[in-house]
Amino acid sequence: MALRPLCGDLPLFLQSYLPNAVEKGNAIQPFITLTYAQSLDARISRGPGIKTVISHPETKTMTHYLRHHHDGILIGSGTALVDDPGLNCKWGPNSFANSPRPIILDTKQKWRFNGSKIQELFNKRQGKPPIVVVTSDPLIKEEHVEYAICPIDEATERIDWKKLFEILKEDFNISSVMVEGGANVINQLLLRGDIINSLIITIGSTFLGNSGTEVSPPQTVNLKDMTWWKGTTDVVLCARLADD
Numbered sequence: 001m002a003l004r005p006l007c008g009d010l011p012l013f014l015q016s017y018l019p020n021a022v023e024k025g026n027a028i029q030p031f032i033t034l035t036y037a038q039s040l041d042a043r044i045s046r047g048p049g050i051k052t053v054i055s056h057p058e059t060k061t062m063t064h065y066l067r068h069h070h071d072g073i074l075i076g077s078g079t080a081l082v083d084d085p086g087l088n089c090k091w092g093p094n095s096f097a098n099s100p101r102p103i104i105l106d107t108k109q110k111w112r113f114n115g116s117k118i119q120e121l122f123n124k125r126q127g128k129p130p131i132v133v134v135t136s137d138p139l140i141k142e143e144h145v146e147y148a149i150c151p152i153d154e155a156t157e158r159i160d161w162k163k164l165f166e167i168l169k170e171d172f173n174i175s176s177v178m179v180e181g182g183a184n185v186i187n188q189l190l191l192r193g194d195i196i197n198s199l200i201i202t203i204g205s206t207f208l209g210n211s212g213t214e215v216s217p218p219q220t221v222n223l224k225d226m227t228w229w230k231g232t233t234d235v236v237l238c239a240r241l242a243d244d
């Protein structure tokens with residue numbers, strides 16, 4: 001379905017939270033934006049396995065505008081398996097050129113490009129082929145997929161985010177990444193003020209209830225540089241993670 005036109009005041013509202021060309025060019029780390037849509041009770045879906053629309057069409061367009069401004073878009077395997085998202089950019093005249101590279105964090109190697117929405121869009125030249133993040137040489141290598149091999153942190157049994165973003169910049173020329181979720185990924189990265197440059201949260205005017213998938217980091221997280229946009233049914237918060 002076609003997107004609504006972008007609300008006229010959003011580009012200026014978002015401007016100082018978008019990847020900056022000068023910063024991008026000089027940094028070792030890519031510019032990282034953490035962005036998602038949540039309900040008033042901090043749920044990002046109605047429950048496990050349930051793809052849930054929270055954003056109003058005008059904030060959905062904003063998400064595609066954000067996609068246009070990033071080289072890569074990262075999600076966890078939970079989201080890839082449940083939502084089968086397209087992760088392309090429908091904003092602007094050329095979906096292929098405007099789209100970020102989908103990056104799927106799939107250390108357990110469960111997600112397949114073959115048969116996915118990402119493949120369907122790639123075949124129609126409306127989206128880019130994905131980079132799949134793994135911890136060792138993948139058991140199955142799919143055509144058109146590139147693999148980022150990222151070491152696992154022995155203590156946490158998770159990949160080291162800093163290392164991953166360095167690999168994406170160094171080996172794949174990805175200078176900016178928009179992280180879209182899901183909850184597991186967001187709850188980790190809300191604690192990483194050392195990595196996250198911008199936080200952009202759409203808040204829909206609905207409660208999804210306590211069986212919904214919750215975004216809530218394991219400890220207090222303070223924000224700085226907050227600014228709010230108000231749409232028809234949603235508000236958008238732009239901020240940065242505070243150092244404390």
Ligand SMILES: NC(=O)C1=CN([C@@H]2O[C@H](COP(=O)(O)OP(=O)(O)OC[C@H]3O[C@@H](n4cnc5c(N)ncnc54)[C@H](O)[C@@H]3O)[C@@H](O)[C@H]2O)C=CC1
Binds near residue numbers: 036051054082108184
């Ligand atoms: N409303 C919104 O904006 C969004 C909503 N969602 C929703 O979120 C839900 C999925 O969230 P989750 O189940 O939490 O899954 P998730 O998408 O956060 O993926 C979790 C998986 O990613 C991998 N992973 C995460 N961090 C890792 C690390 N540091 N190292 C290695 N592997 C790592 C693991 O395999 C883990 O099981 C779905 O219901 C989806 O619809 C997802 C994205 C955005």
Ligand SMILES: Nc1nc(O)c(N)c(N[C@@H]2O[C@H](COP(=O)(O)O)[C@@H](O)[C@H]2O)n1
Binds near residue numbers: 086
């Ligand atoms: N911005 C936003 N609003 C919502 O209401 C959502 N449910 C999401 N979900 C994210 O978008 C992905 C779907 O992308 P495609 O439209 O298929 O390209 C989904 O997987 C979540 O990451 N986002």
